[in-house]
Amino acid sequence: MTTLALPDVNQQFAAERIAQINRAADKQAGIDAQIADGKLRSLGNGRYLVTDPDSWDNGEVLTMNQGELLPEHGLDETTGQVALYTTTPAWHALGNVVPGGTTDIDKVLTLGGINFPVSRRPVLYQANPTDQPRIVPDQFVNIREDTNAALGVVGARYEVLQNRQGFEFLQDLVDDYDVTWESAGALRDGRKVFITMRLPQTVSVDVEGINDTIVPFIVALNSHDGSSLFQVVATPWRVECGNTERFSVRDALTRWGVRHTRNARDRIEEARRTLRLSVDYFDQFAAEEESLARTDLAIDEFHKVIGDLWATPDEDAPVRTRNKHAKRVEILTDLYDTNAARLGRTAYAAERAITEFADWKTAIRPTGSLRGNNLAARATAVMEGSADELKSKAHRRLLTLTHR
Template identity: 65%
Template sequence: MTNTLPAADRNAAFTAERRGQLDAAADRRADIEARIAAGTLVPVGNGRYQVNDPNSWDNGEVWTLTDGEVLPEHGLDTTTGTVALYSRVPGWHELGTVIPEGTSDIDTVLDAGGIGFEVIRRPVLYQNILAGPVRVLPDQFVTVRQDTEAGLGVVGARYEVFQNRDIFEFLQDLVADHEVIWESAGALRDGRRVFVCLRLPETVTIDAAGISDQIVPYIAAINSHDGSSLAQVVVTPWRIECGNTERFAVRDAFTRWGVRHTRNARDRVAEARRTLGLSVKYFDAFAAEEETLARTELTIAEFHQVLQQLWPAPEEGAPKRTVTHHTNRRDTLAALWTANSDRLGCTAYAAERAITEYTDWKQPIRPTGSLRGRDLAARATAVLEGSNDDIKSRAHRQLLTMTRR
């Protein structure tokens, strides 16, 4: 589900919905049973349920049964006995340390956010037989969290740890402001993932055909300590305050940049700044193009012409499986066009949103390796690494040509 609410409303609406979920305890059990019967809440075992409701913020998320209530999981690290979150604005869960005026002091945020720990590499040891000699596995290391001594993941010999403090300093260099006020910072999955978020002064406004989307951009840096993903920086309308909003920040990012955990990762600020387009000119151009798309009427036939350019129909005699896949993709995109055009009008802007939503979250995937069987994680990784950026760029350019008719 792609949300295009104004940024201020987006974060406020999410917080309001979350608090309402926590406060509305009356008839909770009946509501749970009704949702299970309706198929919008699917039991997955061990008192956990997956949300199956495209109209909910929580679609695809897993909730946990606690004291007779099914509650959303914030996903924040609690392994030290406190919740690892610093925020300038209270989150929906009302957890963590809130400093309303914010702070530019990195040490304060590291402490308040519960991410002041460092991570080191240690050799992987093994035994061939019980009580046999301990051997070292060549070129493999365990990343270890220093404060809890917890093993976070297994990485290769070229992997360099990107310390939590490094994230802050990288973002300071990225925006060329060492007095930046930090919006939020914290840890997820027992410290395996860490995030830092700051707010940009520019506002992206898409004000055409009655849409009036006003998007306040944030820069979020998301780093993993378990070797599962690149170190990422995204420009996004979401302030991260839990596992859900981390996913939203990645899903709805305007631009993204990633770097592998290698020796020169922290020296690539200029590259990141170019890729992310961190300038007023970039945001002005982005808003102007999106406004142009929003002012351009588009028929369903023209939408299908764009799809034909992106995904040509199979040739005659193509395997049945190929034809079926093409038909399913066309039908899914048609449904996404309907949903977006109902809200945004029959415009090129609605078409772009439909295509983006499909490439990021609807098209079939076949995860391999460590992501096998983890579709949501595989989709998030594909979005982070920009796997579909080429087709989204082609769609954007194709739709812009239609604005000059």
């Protein structure tokens, strides 16, 4: 299972963004105070890393821009226009807003700045500057045809999934060819494209004042650089920038992905089963979460759950192994205390703590095109469900405590 978002996450996120932009106090003094409090770390050249767990921007890099310390929206601007269509004005006040939305795919493709085809072309090289170019066997570069930009190098089996096909996949997925599109756009110069639709079902966890209401969106995430699968997630987030794209993956209720191969578009039924897009599923999910929220969990019991998920090393185990386990327990305990402050000391708070640890606190080693970009690598790992088995095991283990 995955982390549940707070109520009205889109509204809360937009409010924080607007507050950041409109803040009129002494900016540098405020920055210095945040650095002193350990909430910011200067990276030089007007760039700062957010180190505040209570901020939406925790882990993000902010940049000083005309006296304002602002996040980057990450949207594609290579054509001179911001690549975003949305039904709701975003915090950055960019893109094309269509109140109430539209069902017209062609209109969304145009307004979202993603009406460009992508084609594969052979990779060429020159052994020497004066030599004739040679073709690299089984290697291709994906080209964005409207700008001729190279988006990424892929292998021979890679099949381009065009942006329009992402819309059609979502239509087929929910059997609705008159769906209103919530948002669509491009990130990283068009290397990644997102499409969002809203589902009619909601998930509510309302136990003793918790009042977590989750409005699920279905988001398709398509990459053209070979870095990730074609993904579909059920999430409480409407994607409208780089951050919300990351949050949509982090807080996904369910997810499904497929490699860019010839039969990707034919796997609708598999996607339906994996995403569990049914009223019965959402009702069952809500019931389980409410059961966890009603189950008190003392810290000793939480540590027993940790021990079931990560075996405690023997006394004669290497010092490094024992220290690593002790550090893991310390981090998980802090996360549990943080979640319990709002949710109570319950199995529900424990599940959120374990999920947050699995997604964002474990070590990761970026490779390939993501080498050196820890945040992107971690977001990709979450998107591809690297910790899904652990989170499902934790959910099942915590459910056993509800039957005491």
